Amino acid sequence: MKRIRKWPIAATAVLALALAACSSNTDTHRGAGTSDASRPTISHIHGLGIDPADNRLYVATHEGIFTPGEGGAAQRVGDSRDDFMGLTVAKAKRFLASGHPAPGADGPGNRGLIESNDSGKTWKTRSLAGEVDSHSLDYADGTIYGYDSANGLLRVSKDGTTWQDRARLRALDIAVSPNDPDTVLATTAEGVAKSIDGGKTFAAGKQPVMALVSWAKPDALYGIDTSGGLNRSTDAGMTWQKTATVPGGQPQALTAVDAQHVLAATQDGVYESRDGGKTFTKRLAGSNGDH
Known part of the structure; x- marks a missing residue:
């Protein structure tokens, strides 16, 4: 296994900091990022998704779920101001997430697995x-x-209620092959680690180092590195080709919809590409919060 010290220092350090943040205690999440209830803010973006029911963009943040409203301004979805993590759209109107309660809210510090069947309203x-x-x-x-x-x-x-424990590893993000559920990728400080047994075991991470990965179609595996460089693989992660650099600095979330349609969140907002990462349009402005 290659040692981290042989890797590009800046990239490894950024990913290492992100990995450390992932294991921080829940009090940090519950006590930070309080926002004015009358003025929705977008910061600490943790997930992006497109609902097939209406092709609308949904953004999971430290202050709740948002979508672009009139004039492109951020519009809150539902009433929750919880810290939403790991948002994924399972199918039309069905969202899965995890996270932490808003400051002062009832409930345990970790939400576990939560589910919405009305596009994030409840x-x-x-x-x-x-x-x-x-x-x-x-x-x-x-x-x-x-x-x-x-x-x-x-x-x-x-079923969302009974869970099997698989591999232990230090990772920031995971992605599952859309045509082979036994193939799972994980981003680690050493590079992208691959499992071919459903996540029971992982091979050592291989360069390049990616912060986030998303795998929508067999030919639509995308990864974003710690500086915002967007990369695409058409061979299940064996090789990668850089397509562009997403504007806005350090990445916070990544979702590939198909080979051409990609969403990425960086420090200053949410960007969308409809041409495989050649060009980007800003969909929502952010407040430059850290991941």
């Missing part, structure tokens, strides 16, 4: 409340994959 707890903080979630072939950042553990569930 949420209910499915499992693991008080136990798990999943900073990354993916859904493929009827199976939920969750990376428990607090415990450094990949967990898998068919």
